[in-house]
Amino acid sequence: MPMYRKKPLIVEAVKLKRSMTIETSNGTMKGLPGDYLITDKNGEQYLCDRDQFEIDYELVKGQIDFKGIVQRYFRLIKAKVNNT
Template identity: 45%
Template sequence: MMLKFSLNENLELDFKEAIKKPIPVKCLQINEPFEVETMEGTMKGKAGDWLMIGVKGEKYVCDKAIFEETYEICK
């Protein structure tokens, strides 16, 4: 039997805390709508979203608001 977790379920489990490793990725903010071919198929970005290149060369789109919450530009 497979475990299933629903969207609004209050999980009474013993969760640990983890912090995502600070792995640098390449990024470029694109100021017009764009498309990029990703490993999962074609992904669309809006003006202001970021084009990202991951550690294995994979390309993907990161929404502007999510980028601002989760990334810092390296100096």
């Protein structure tokens, strides 16, 4: 999952592709496609409007997305197995 920095806080975040509703310690939150699901260092998750997220956060440079690499690798293997 990509890492983003909120000056000076670093969180994990993923951009939503569909609408989502989650329960948080502050109540129910609804997110729309394009908004971000954020996971802080304590594991707490919350939603953030796309425009506000892009104002407050910047992508952490120089990171390696191991999860993305592994997912792409397994998709390639699955495609090769299905083609044989």
